[in-house]
Structures are given as C-alpha cells and as structure tokens.
Amino acid sequence: MTAVAIVPAAGLGERMGADKALLDLGGRTPIGRVVATCRTAGVDEILVVRRDGADALPASLGVQVVTVSGGGEMADSLRAAYLALPAEAESVLVFPVDHALVTADTVLALRTLCGREGCEIALPLFRERAGHPVWLTRQAFAEIDRPGAVLRDVVRADRSRVRVVETGNPWVHADLDRPEDLRAAVCALHGEPWSTVAQMFRHRSHRSYRRDALPRAQIERLVDAARHASTSSYIQAYAVVAVRDEAIKNDCARLCGGQRHIVEAPVFFAVCADLHKLAAACGRHGTEVQAQSLELFLQATVDAALLGQNLQLAAEAEGLGACMIGAARNHPIELAERLALPPHVFVVFGMTVGVPADDPVPRGRMPLAGVLHWDRYEPATDAVLDGADEVMRAWARRANAEQGGYNGRPVNEQKGWTERMAAAWGADSSYAKARATLRDELRRLGFALE
Numbered sequence: 001m002t003a004v005a006i007v008p009a010a011g012l013g014e015r016m017g018a019d020k021a022l023l024d025l026g027g028r029t030p031i032g033r034v035v036a037t038c039r040t041a042g043v044d045e046i047l048v049v050r051r052d053g054a055d056a057l058p059a060s061l062g063v064q065v066v067t068v069s070g071g072g073e074m075a076d077s078l079r080a081a082y083l084a085l086p087a088e089a090e091s092v093l094v095f096p097v098d099h100a101l102v103t104a105d106t107v108l109a110l111r112t113l114c115g116r117e118g119c120e121i122a123l124p125l126f127r128e129r130a131g132h133p134v135w136l137t138r139q140a141f142a143e144i145d146r147p148g149a150v151l152r153d154v155v156r157a158d159r160s161r162v163r164v165v166e167t168g169n170p171w172v173h174a175d176l177d178r179p180e181d182l183r184a185a186v187c188a189l190h191g192e193p194w195s196t197v198a199q200m201f202r203h204r205s206h207r208s209y210r211r212d213a214l215p216r217a218q219i220e221r222l223v224d225a226a227r228h229a230s231t232s233s234y235i236q237a238y239a240v241v242a243v244r245d246e247a248i249k250n251d252c253a254r255l256c257g258g259q260r261h262i263v264e265a266p267v268f269f270a271v272c273a274d275l276h277k278l279a280a281a282c283g284r285h286g287t288e289v290q291a292q293s294l295e296l297f298l299q300a301t302v303d304a305a306l307l308g309q310n311l312q313l314a315a316e317a318e319g320l321g322a323c324m325i326g327a328a329r330n331h332p333i334e335l336a337e338r339l340a341l342p343p344h345v346f347v348v349f350g351m352t353v354g355v356p357a358d359d360p361v362p363r364g365r366m367p368l369a370g371v372l373h374w375d376r377y378e379p380a381t382d383a384v385l386d387g388a389d390e391v392m393r394a395w396a397r398r399a400n401a402e403q404g405g406y407n408g409r410p411v412n413e414q415k416g417w418t419e420r421m422a423a424a425w426g427a428d429s430s431y432a433k434a435r436a437t438l439r440d441e442l443r444r445l446g447f448a449l450e
C-alpha cells in the first residue's frame with residue numbers, strides 16, 4: 001500500500017517568532033525529525049506544505065514541497081496537499097511539524113491499523129485524548145476537499161471507521177507555538193522517562209559527584225525550567241548564581257562549613273531571594289521598594305525556595321544528582337560579597353549539582369498522617385512520632401549494612417528521629433546558636449524584617 005505523508009508546515013510562526021519547521025530542536029529541525037520518523041515508519045513519499053515565500057527546506061530532506069498563500073491555515077494546507085497527492089497514494093499520514101517528538105513506533109502502529117477491518121482513520125490516544133499524527137485511507141482523506149472542511153470534522157463524521165492507538169507519548173498533543181513550547185520540547189529530549197511524580201519519589205540528596213563539567217546549555221536549560229515555578233504576585237523575586245569558577249566555588253565551600261561536595265560538584269548554585277530587581281522597578285517609577293517589609297522578605301524567600309526545588313527536580317529528571325546547602329546561611333555577608341550580590345539579595349540556600357558518584361540509601365519520610373491532615377489539623381500522635389523514629393532507624397540499619405554507615409562512619413541504629421531532632425533543635429541547639437546573628441546579617445543585606 002503506497003503511503004504518503006503530508007506535513008503541514010506553512011504557519012507564520014507568529015507566536016514563536018520564527019518558522020517552526022526550521023527551529024533548533026535539540027540539534028535537529030522539527031521538519032528533519034518528522035521526515036526521519038516518516039521514513040523509519042515506511043512512508044513512501046513526503047509532501048511538505050509551505051507558505052509562499054517561506055525559507056527553502058534543505059534538499060537533503062528529499063521531500064516534495066507544495067506551496068500555499070495566506071496565513072497557513074491547516075485546512076488550506078491539507079486541501080492543497082490533497083490536490084497534489086500522487087495517483088498511487090492509497091493512504092495518507094497527516095503529520096504536523098508541531099508533533100516532531102512523536103516517535104516511529106506510534107506512527108508504525110497507526111499504519112498497521114489503517115485500512116484493516118473497517119479502519120479508515122487511525123489516530124494516537126494519550127490519556128483518553130486524541131492527538132496527531134493521523135493516518136487515513138485516501139478515500140477518507142478525500143473528504144477534506146469540501147468547502148469549509150477541517151480534519152477534525154472528517155474524523156468525527158463517522159466514528160465507526162476510526163481506531164485509536166494508545167500511546168505513552170504526550171507529544172501527540174503538543175503544539176510548538178511559543179518559545180516556551182520549544183524549550184519544553186528540548187528539555188523533554190534530555191529528561192528521564194519517569195513521570196514528574198515518580199521522579200519525586202526517587203529523590204535522594206547526593207553528596208559525591210564525578211568531575212564532569214555540566215555544559216552551559218544544560219545549566220541554562222535547568223534554571224530556565226526551574227524559574228517557571230509559581231511566583232508570589234508575579235514578582236519573580238529570585239536569582240541564581242551558578243558558580244563554576246574553582247576559586248569562587250572553593251570559597252563558597254569554605255563559607256558553607258567546608259562541605260566537600262561543594263568542591264567536588266561541577267556547579268554550585270546559590271539560590272537567592274532577590275528584591276534588587278523590584279527595587280530597580282520601583283526606582284524607575286519614582287518610588288522606593290519596601291524591602292524592610294517582613295512580608296516581602298517572606299515572598300522572596302518562598303519564591304527562591306520554589307525555584308530551588310524545581311531546579312533540583314529538573315536536575316534529577318536529567319539524571320543528575322543534587323544536594324541543597326542550607327549552610328549557605330552560615331556566613332551570609334561574606335558569601336554575598338564573594339558572589340557580588342547587590343543590596344536586597346541574599347542566598348537562601350545553595351545547591352550542588354552534578355553527575356552522582358554515590359548511591360545513597362533513601363531516607364524515607366515520616367508517616368503521611370504527620371503531614372496530611374483532613375479539614376482540621378490533628379496534633380502529632382505517638383503513632384506518627386514512633387513511625388518517624390522507625391523510618392530513621394530503618395535507614396540507619398540499611399546504611400550500616402549496605403554502605404558501612406553514613407559519611408564513612410557507622411550510624412547509631414537506636415537513635416530515632418525524635419531524639420535526633422531534640423538534640424539538633426532543642427535547648428542546646430548548636431544550629432540555632434550558629435545562626436544567632438542571622439537577623440542582623442539579613443538587615444545588613446537590606447532586609448529589615450519589620
């Protein structure tokens with residue numbers, strides 16, 4: 001059966017600000033990816049619909065180009081392609097460039113279905129929602145050649161001839177409309193196949209790294225993704241200093257309690273609460289930022305924390321390991337000076353990121369009942385506290401058995417979470433004493449906390 005792919009790629013790309021067929025999608029163009037996928041799936045010929053005056057496609061693609069005028073409406077593109085369809089074409093694959101990350105297995109599955117046992121239209125289904133590409137018999141596709149007809153109407157005209165292929169590939173729904181869509185697609189090419197939530201459960205802090213440098217493009221990608229966290233009142237009151245310079249990184253390590261993994265990691269991120277840009281915005285409009293406000297301090301700190309958590313998750317999704325570094329608040333003023341932070345910016349916490357060289361035993365968490373309350377808060381029960389103790393002891397037993405302990409030393413298997421927390425944060429807390437000057441230091445950095 002002769003199969004022809006029609007690739008609508010005639011849009012103006014107004015929201016993208018560029019011709020989407022020719023974007024850089026992980027080192028290849030979307031049109032290049034679609035063409036390669038079509039060939040892998042055994043398509044015989046490929047017609048690409050382009051707008052009059054659009055940039056020429058590389059001859060190496062080996063495709064036939066059909067041109068249309070106007071704004072590149074999908075229906076017009078499909079009708080033009082229908083009129084140019086080779087006589088021998090028995091089936092048609094409609095494969096818009098937006099769906100460049102759909103893989104050949106999905107396309108092959110559509111091809112296998114279409115034309116068999118009453119199936120005239122085969123389309124992919126992700127989570128109960130139909131997407132692209134769509135494979136149709138020539139006869140079904142011919143219905144596009146009616147005034148006002150769009151592909152959706154052809155599909156809906158007679159459900160009995162439509163079959164679906166269930167796929168785990170969400171890109172059957174994707175649109176490459178905005179620059180953010182492109183950046184998300186590039187991220188997907190680097191991400192692990194876990195769902196976001198599965199990735200969350202896989203979290204462990206890593207404290208040893210290989211020396212491999214992280215490419216600048218990867219660092220940009222991770223921080224770019226991370227900053228799409230929600231942000232209080234759209235202030236975007238955060239900043240990240242990505243420290244790769246060895247001398248500066250070593251100084252950061254020294255100022256953060258000499259933690260070895262900061263020296264080892266190829267990058268140390270200083271995740272900052274940042275009211276500097278807000279101050280500049282206020283200055284531009286003849287007023288002064290209320291940086292003394294405790295509320296603004298909290299907003300900026302929460303914003304930074306949300307970005308930081310997103311950053312860790314993004315790094316983990318790309319197969320990296322990370323560890324947050326609260327010790328960045330040990331010497332906030334010296335650290336701010338070393339990183340050339342302006343007034344109204346402080347490092348809330350740091351984060352080491354790199355290719356992990358360790359395989360830490362997961363810590364687990366206290367029973368969910370200590371965290372999730374229904375309608376009203378329930379004070380901590382013995383079951384919760386005992387459960388938290390047991391999770392900690394189980395971690396200690398496993399760390400001792402599998403790794404000879406933690407950080408090169410055996411862990412006390414008797415001490416549970418409550419005893420450790422009481423020692424760390426009770427009356428003799430060395431942590432609390434170490435931060436006794438934090439309020440004054442924050443004031444000096446431009447946060448009066450009033």
Ligand SMILES: Cc1cc2nc3c(=O)[nH]c(=O)nc-3n(C[C@H](O)[C@H](O)[C@H](O)COP(=O)(O)O)c2cc1C
Pocket residue numbers: 203204205206207259323324325326327328349360362363364
């Ligand atoms: C804000 C913050 C600061 C942290 N600071 C440090 C740190 O300075 N050094 C370190 O080794 N781990 C640090 N951690 C990691 C915690 O110790 C770790 O998340 C916790 O023990 C749970 O272990 P897990 O992340 O492996 O599940 C920090 C975590 C957070 C959220």
